[in-house]
Amino acid sequence: MSADPTETPIARPLECPPSPEPPAPARTAVFTAQGLRKTYQMGEVQVHALVDVDLVIYRGEFIVLLGPSGSGKSTLLNILGGLDRPSGGVARFAEHDLTAATDAQLTQYRREHVGFVFQFYNLIPSLTVRENVELVTDITTHPMPATEALGLVGLSERLDHFPSQLSGGEQQRVAIARAIVKRPEVLLGGGRIQRIEHNAHKLRPAEPSW
Ligand SMILES: Nc1ncnc2c1ncn2[C@@H]1O[C@H](COP(=O)(O)OP(=O)(O)OP(=O)(O)O)[C@@H](O)[C@H]1O
Numbered sequence: 001m002s003a004d005p006t007e008t009p010i011a012r013p014l015e016c017p018p019s020p021e022p023p024a025p026a027r028t029a030v031f032t033a034q035g036l037r038k039t040y041q042m043g044e045v046q047v048h049a050l051v052d053v054d055l056v057i058y059r060g061e062f063i064v065l066l067g068p069s070g071s072g073k074s075t076l077l078n079i080l081g082g083l084d085r086p087s088g089g090v091a092r093f094a095e096h097d098l099t100a101a102t103d104a105q106l107t108q109y110r111r112e113h114v115g116f117v118f119q120f121y122n123l124i125p126s127l128t129v130r131e132n133v134e135l136v137t138d139i140t141t142h143p144m145p146a147t148e149a150l151g152l153v154g155l156s157e158r159l160d161h162f163p164s165q166l167s168g169g170e171q172q173r174v175a176i177a178r179a180i181v182k183r184p185e186v187l188l189g190g191g192r193i194q195r196i197e198h199n200a201h202k203l204r205p206a207e208p209s210w
């Protein structure tokens, strides 16, 4: 059955012009990488861990990097976290060029802006849970109390344990508490982080200073 062209359509077309699209909220780039490369020289052999990586990560995003073992995930995180320098390309945190930063500026960046959960946790075995986290509160500007960070990851009952007296998951939670206690603007984590969602809504970063 074909439609009768003289038939009045039931829905009258809108006579007013469409209103302009509301402007999309501006997105703030936190990390930008352009042509990022990292080559490790091992004697005669070159390991190309990163080859021309481009990416933008915006404020408020929760990003998971997926890739086979050895594909360069930790290498990329180390560069974005100011722990390592690329062999080429540019990496920026907000408008700051991490590749041009001095060692002192990178130290300041790591200390004040970045929470890092290492793939192998890197807890200090001779310090208690509370002391491992207090190491950070002693050197940062706007930390929350160590006990508060440990409470957020559910470890209030383990403050005086040493790392060897904790389960693997509890050790990882100490590492998370140590990363969030400084109220970092970005949180980077290597390996499998199982508990990052726990109380994540309570993590209020300090106001960005950039
Ligand atoms: N310091 C280093 N010196 C030489 N080669 C390195 C160094 N660090 C990493 N590599 C090599 O660079 C490549 C990328 O390593 P990276 O640690 O970034 O991988 P990954 O994706 O994090 O792997 P995994 O999932 O196993 O943690 C690997 O082939 C690794 O052997």
Ligand SMILES: [Mg+2]
Pocket (backbone or CB within 6 Å): 073, 074, 075, 119, 190, 191
């Ligand atoms: Mg890794």
